[in-house]
Amino acid sequence: MTAHLDPRGDVAVLVPAAGAGVRLGPGGPKALRLLGGEPLLVHAVRRVAAARGVRQIVIAAPPADVAFVAELLAPIAEVTVVPGGADRQSSVSAALSAVPVDVDVVLVHDAARALAPAALVESVAEAVRGGAGAVIPVLPVVDTIKEVDAAETVLGTVDRSTLRAVQTPQGFRRDLLIAAHAAAIAAHTDDAGMVEKLGERVICVPGSDLAMKITRPIDLVLAEHLLTHEAGSST
Numbered sequence: 001m002t003a004h005l006d007p008r009g010d011v012a013v014l015v016p017a018a019g020a021g022v023r024l025g026p027g028g029p030k031a032l033r034l035l036g037g038e039p040l041l042v043h044a045v046r047r048v049a050a051a052r053g054v055r056q057i058v059i060a061a062p063p064a065d066v067a068f069v070a071e072l073l074a075p076i077a078e079v080t081v082v083p084g085g086a087d088r089q090s091s092v093s094a095a096l097s098a099v100p101v102d103v104d105v106v107l108v109h110d111a112a113r114a115l116a117p118a119a120l121v122e123s124v125a126e127a128v129r130g131g132a133g134a135v136i137p138v139l140p141v142v143d144t145i146k147e148v149d150a151a152e153t154v155l156g157t158v159d160r161s162t163l164r165a166v167q168t169p170q171g172f173r174r175d176l177l178i179a180a181h182a183a184a185i186a187a188h189t190d191d192a193g194m195v196e197k198l199g200e201r202v203i204c205v206p207g208s209d210l211a212m213k214i215t216r217p218i219d220l221v222l223a224e225h226l227l228t229h230e231a232g233s234s235t
């Protein structure tokens with residue numbers, strides 16, 4: 001059944017989904033690879049659409065698959081589909097252009113984090129509404145982290161107590177995200193990184209194990225397992 005978005009909601013969610021999935025291996029664009037019989041993108045959009053306050057969802061799709069993605073998602077939720085770019089940053093920029101001026105809160109959420117729960121979307125949006133200009137969900141780093149040189153010789157051990165692993169959805173005041181993308185010169189691996197360059201504050205909220213990024217083949221195996229047990233988990 002098609003989910004109805006909230007016409008009075010204040011949130012637009014941009015879903016960059018145009019990546020090739022090189023690290024996952026052959027099999028087509030990653031967002032269209034199957035998890036539990038459905039494309040990753042379908043899982044991601046279904047969860048985003050279930051979150052309170054979401055008025056608009058914009059997908060940055062592989063350019064050759066724009067019509068296919070629109071058809072694929074029509075039964076899931078009302079979405080806008082735009083062609084993505086050569087890297088994540090340009091895909092997010094393309095999706096951002098489709099957001100109307102009266103939307104206050106913009107979230108950016110990887111299709112590759114297909115199982116991120118609606119509750120996480122809501123908590124990030126709520127933190128932006130609460131006055132934070134930029135909000136990222138994070139988890140503690142659980143491995144010991146070493147710095148190495150070009151020859152893979154260890155230079156030292158990093159203090160992990162001040163490190164966080166960063167997830168999506170990342171949330172922003174719309175004007176701040178537009179300014180950050182307009183000012184970005186270098187390539188950034190996430191949107192908060194561009195906001196940091198502006199000297200603006202970025203705050204952290206608790207992330208979710210379910211928001212893991214499906215990057216390598218093992219992640220798909222783990223995600224299949226999480227999907228099976230999802231009903232019993234809310235983290």
Ligand SMILES: Nc1ccn([C@@H]2O[C@H](COP(=O)(O)OP(=O)(O)OP(=O)(O)O)[C@@H](O)[C@H]2O)c(=O)n1
Pocket residue numbers: 015016017018019020021022023024030031060084085086087088089091092109110111112113213214215
């Ligand atoms: N040109 C690109 C590259 C990435 N993405 C999206 O950004 C998210 C995070 O990127 P990542 O997990 O690195 O996906 P890929 O780029 O597909 O992976 P890889 O680097 O292994 O090719 C994904 O949802 C991906 O579809 C995008 O919209 N446009």
Ligand SMILES: C[C@](O)(CO)[C@H](O)COP(=O)(O)O
Pocket residue numbers: 088110166167168189190191213215
């Ligand atoms: C945005 C992101 O998911 C936050 O962890 C991550 O930076 C994307 O990185 P990738 O190298 O494009 O997978």
